[in-house]
Structure formats: C-alpha cells, structure tokens
Amino acid sequence: MIPNDLKYTNDHEWVRVNGDVAEIGITDFAQEQLGDIVFVEVPALGTVLEAGERLGVVESVKTVSDVFAPVSGEVIEINPLLVEDNDEFSPEIVNSDAFGKGWMVRVRMSNAAELDKLLSAADYKIVTEEA
Amino acid sequence: MTVELLRTPLYEVHQREGGKIVEFAGWEMPVEYAGIKQEHLAVRQNIGLFDLSHMGEIEIVGRGAVDFVDGLVTNNAKRIVPGQCMYTCMCRENGGIIDDLIIYRFPDLENGDEYIWLVVNASNCAKDFAWIKEHEGAQAKVTDLSAKTALLAVQGPKAQEFLQPLTDSDLEVLSYYHLTRGTVAGIPAVISRTGYTGEDGFELYVDWNEAEKLWEALRHAEGGIEPIGLGARDTLRLEAGYSLYGHEITEETSPVNSTLNWVVSLNSADFIGKAALKAQKDEGIKEAIVGLVMQSRAIPRQGYEIEDAEGNVVGHITSGTFSPSLSRGVALARVAKSHSSVGTELKVVVRGRREPALVQKPPFVRGSVRSSR
Numbered sequence: 310m311i312p313n314d315l316k317y318t319n320d321h322e323w324v325r326v327n328g329d330v331a332e333i334g335i336t337d338f339a340q341e342q343l344g345d346i347v348f349v350e351v352p353a354l355g356t357v358l359e360a361g362e363r364l365g366v367v368e369s370v371k372t373v374s375d376v377f378a379p380v381s382g383e384v385i386e387i388n389p390l391l392v393e394d395n396d397e398f399s400p401e402i403v404n405s406d407a408f409g410k411g412w413m414v415r416v417r418m419s420n421a422a423e424l425d426k427l428l429s430a431a432d433y434k435i436v437t438e439e440a
Numbered sequence: 441m442t443v444e445l446l447r448t449p450l451y452e453v454h455q456r457e458g459g460k461i462v463e464f465a466g467w468e469m470p471v472e473y474a475g476i477k478q479e480h481l482a483v484r485q486n487i488g489l490f491d492l493s494h495m496g497e498i499e500i501v502g503r504g505a506v507d508f509v510d511g512l513v514t515n516n517a518k519r520i521v522p523g524q525c526m527y528t529c530m531c532r533e534n535g536g537i538i539d540d541l542i543i544y545r546f547p548d549l550e551n552g553d554e555y556i557w558l559v560v561n562a563s564n565c566a567k568d569f570a571w572i573k574e575h576e577g578a579q580a581k582v583t584d585l586s587a588k589t590a591l592l593a594v595q596g597p598k599a600q601e602f603l604q605p606l607t608d609s610d611l612e613v614l615s616y617y618h619l620t621r622g623t624v625a626g627i628p629a630v631i632s633r634t635g636y637t638g639e640d641g642f643e644l645y646v647d648w649n650e651a652e653k654l655w656e657a658l659r660h661a662e663g664g665i666e667p668i669g670l671g672a673r674d675t676l677r678l679e680a681g682y683s684l685y686g687h688e689i690t691e692e693t694s695p696v697n698s699t700l701n702w703v704v705s706l707n708s709a710d711f712i713g714k715a716a717l718k719a720q721k722d723e724g725i726k727e728a729i730v731g732l733v734m735q736s737r738a739i740p741r742q743g744y745e746i747e748d749a750e751g752n753v754v755g756h757i758t759s760g761t762f763s764p765s766l767s768r769g770v771a772l773a774r775v776a777k778s779h780s781s782v783g784t785e786l787k788v789v790v791r792g793r794r795e796p797a798l799v800q801k802p803p804f805v806r807g808s809v810r811s812s813r
Binding site for chain 1: 460476761
C-alpha cells in the first residue's frame with residue numbers, strides 16, 4: 310500500500326503537503342522492515358531542519374534506524390503519541406498506521422521547490438521492489 | 441568474494457511460515473514470524489517452537505572421553521553422570537574463551553566406551569572442532585555431527601504439558617539439565633530439559649532428514665505452538681540474563697572476568713587455561729558483567745558507553761534491548777568492578793544523552809525454568 314497523494318524519499322520517508330506545511334513520517338514498507346517499533350525520538354518544537362539532515366530515530370526491538378528530513382523547514386508540530394514523556398506514548402502506532410496516525414512531525418517548509426526532488430508513489434514502489 | 445550461506449533443513453518451512461529470513465553466523469535463519477514482541481510473550485506465557493539446527497554437535501567417544509572433555513573445559517566434567525548435561529566454557533591457555541557449550545553425557549556404549557556430545561555455537565563450530573581435534577588422543581575419537589543433526593526447541597511454561605502426549609519418555613522424571621533418548625511423534629530423538637529462554641522447556645535433537653516431519657507434527661499437535669525466530673530468542677535470553685558468545689564473552693575475555701566463575705572449577709583436574717584463570721582470580725578482577733535496567737524510555741544497545749555520575753567512562757553495553765516483558769530497556773554490560781554492585785546508579789550514553797540506569801542482578805524476568813544454576 311503506497312498512497313498516491315504522498316511524496317517519498319529513497320530512505321523510506323513520506324511527505325504529505327498541505328499548503329506550506331509538510332507532514333512527515335516513515336513508510337509502511339519501512340515499519341514492516343523494522344518490526345515492532347518501541348521507541349521514537351523526535352526533534353524539539355522549533356527545530357530548523359535542513360533537507361537530508363537527521364530528523365529523528367525509530368527503534369524497533371532489534372534495531373535503531375535514523376529518519377531524515379525530506380524537506381527543509383521549521384518543526385511546528387510533533388505527534389504527541391511519539392513524545393516519550395507523554396503518558397499516551399505509543400510508538401507502535403507507527404506499525405499500525407504508518408501513513409496516518411503514525412506521522413512524526415509537521416514542518417513549515419522554507420523551500421517548496423525541494424518537493425520536486427522527491428519520488429512519486431510509482432517511483433517509490435520501484436525502490437521498495439528493489440530493496 | 442561471495443560467501444555461500446548455509447540453510448537448516450527447515451529453510452523452506454520458515455519461508456512458508458512467513459518467517460523473515462536474515463543472515464546469522466553464516467546461516468539463513470528466521471529472525472521473526474508474527475513479530476518479536478508477540479513471539480516473546482508466547483514463550484513467556486505459553487509455549488514456542490524454535491529451529492536451532494544451525495548449532496553444532498561434536499561427538500566424543502572412547503574409553504577416556506570424559507577425561508578428555510574434562511581437560512578441555514573449565515567446569516568439572518567428571519561431576520556429571522550418564523544422562524546429565526553441564527554448561528561450561530572452553531578456553532585457550534591464556535584463559536580467553538573459545539566458546540561456551542553444553543556437555544551431554546550419554547549412557548556408556550555397550551562396549552564400555554564413554555559417549556559425549558558437545559553442543560556448541562553455530563558461529564564457533566568449525567573453530568571448536570579444529571581445536572578439539574588438535575588435542576585428540578588415543579583415549580577418545582572426535583566427530584562433527586552438526587551437518588546431520590537438527591535441533592528443535594520447545595520452550596515455555598506449558599512445554600511439558602504440550603510435549604508429553606507426543607513422546608514415550610516420561611518428561612516428569614526428566615530433571616533440569618538431563619537428557620534421555622526416546623521418540624517424539626514417532627521420530628527417534630535425544631530429548632533434554634535445557635533451553636536459553638529462562639522458561640521450562642526441551643531441546644529435541646533428530647536426524648537432519650526428520651526435522652521437517654518433526655516440525656510439522658509439533659505445529660499440528662493438540663494445544664498449538666507458535667514458531668519463534670532468533671529475534672525473540674535474543675530478547676528471551678537477555679531477560680534471563682544468559683551470556684551470548686560474541687557479546688558478553690569472547691576470545692579476549694575469560695569466564696573469571698565475565699561473571700562466569702560458577703563454571704570454573706579450579707579444584708578439579710588440570711584443564712587448558714586453568715593456570716591463567718587461577719592467576720586472574722588470585723590477582724583480583726577489574727571488571728564484571730552486570731545487569732542494567734533503564735530508568736527512562738531509552739533503549740540500551742551493544743557498544744553504548746556507560747558513565748558514572750561524574751562522567752567517567754566505566755564500561756560499555758555488551759547486549760541491550762527493549763524488554764517485551766518489562767516494556768523498558770534492559771542490558772548486560774561490562775563495567776569496572778568498582779561500579780558493579782547491585783543498586784549502583786549509572787548513565788548510558790544514548791546518542792549523546794545521559795540516560796539513567798540501575799545495576800540489577802539478572803535474571804530481569806524470572807521464568808518457569810525448573811531450577812536455577
């Protein structure tokens with residue numbers, strides 16, 4: 310399942326564009342590869358990210374995996390379910406709903422032209438088939 | 441260079457079962473099926489089935505087989521009787537650990553020969569065999585049975601209840617760390633009450649060509665049993681506090697400085713490495729393997745540094761994971777002796793952050809295993 314309305318990276322992140330805001334997460338393929346996700350590290354609110362920079366970390370029982378920013382911009386919202394000192398902390402949401410409730414951060418984009426470098430759903434599908 | 445990966449007789453079964461296959465110690469093995477957490481909890485609460493056919497079995501047979509083995513290992517192999525198993529290390533002259541292994545002492549053969557198996561780690565099997573062969577004398581003959589011996593493990597609090605209807609052996613009288621020969625689902629098997637999960641359970645050694653038949657018989661048996669991959673095998677052994685070769689113990693460490701003194705018998709007959717281990721013990725050790733329980737949500741991983749309150753590096757994580765039973769990070773760690781007592785507060789450096797951890801004596805989770813060491 311690779312939604313057509315999203316943009317993708319070779320590193321298995323996805324971007325949902327809403328005006329100048331980009332919602333970012335990891336793909337269903339990525340969560341499937343990682344297995345049971347038990348910890349997510351997200352950046353602090355207000356962090357200014359450069360495209361390609363490490364945005365956070367996703368940890369499964371077995372492994373640690375970096376997540377990279379697909380676009381540049383300022384972090385304006387963090388998924389509360391992934392904030393470690395929140396009582397509702399439930400990183401397994403990334404397993405169960407990677408493209409929806411498992412989003413990681415929302416970023417106010419500083420350079421919307423970067424979106425053109427991202428992959429379409431069809432191109433990303435090829436990436437997953439070759440992986 | 442391409443390395444040809446090895447496959448157990450159940451490789452195709454694992455694919456059919458939906459196993460995610462990874463490379464482990466030169467073998468293509470299933471790391472998980474339904475998911476590590478679910479598999480882990482199935483073994484803790486109920487029962488699980490493992491393919492461990494990658495492990496090595498080395499046969500030692502002869503009039504002096506027991507003495508021969510006793511000269512190779514750190515524990516006192518003469519202390520076990522026919523039908524009994526024993527955990528031990530095998531060391532080099534300098535005390536460095538070649539491997540950790542289980543001795544299986546079978547009843548003597550009809551001709552009076554003593555008959556033993558050494559069950560060894562897959563990653564070390566070739567090295568172990570070469571080392572043992574190097575020391576082989578007239579008293580015992582050494583043969584590698586690994587390529588024709590499959591190993592399936594049935595582990596969990598319900599293991600006996602599940603397995604008993606399938607075997608003619610009386611499992612109730614088979615004690616912890618004992619073995620017997622019998623049949624399981626009509627297939628000739630060596631059955632031992634051993635395991636690496638902290639739970640009660642059995643390990644079943646059968647002919648390589650019978651492995652699939654046994655797997656299918658177990659999977660379809662009354663009560664139901666889930667397949668368990670190497671991922672949950674690792675989280676289970678870590679919660680139980682068991683060492684894993686290549687992590688807690690290596691050629692560069694000894695049983696004495698790895699908190700495995702209980703498998704070193706300095707009062708028994710001479711064995712390879714004894715002098716070095718005695719010297720280490722007399723001198724006093726500088727480090728130890730300890731358990732750590734995280735006090736935050738951070739997950740400790742192998743290689744992470746450990747600091748004291750003042751920021752001095754006092755050790756490193758040798759194995760770390762998220763514990764599915766405790767829902768927090770747990771680890772085994774090699775730390776300075778001065779920082780190894782239970783209750784010591786340490787910091788684990790996780791991506792530059794100092795995360796609090798407490799030294800605790802393993803096991804982190806007390807399972808249904810019949811008897812402790």
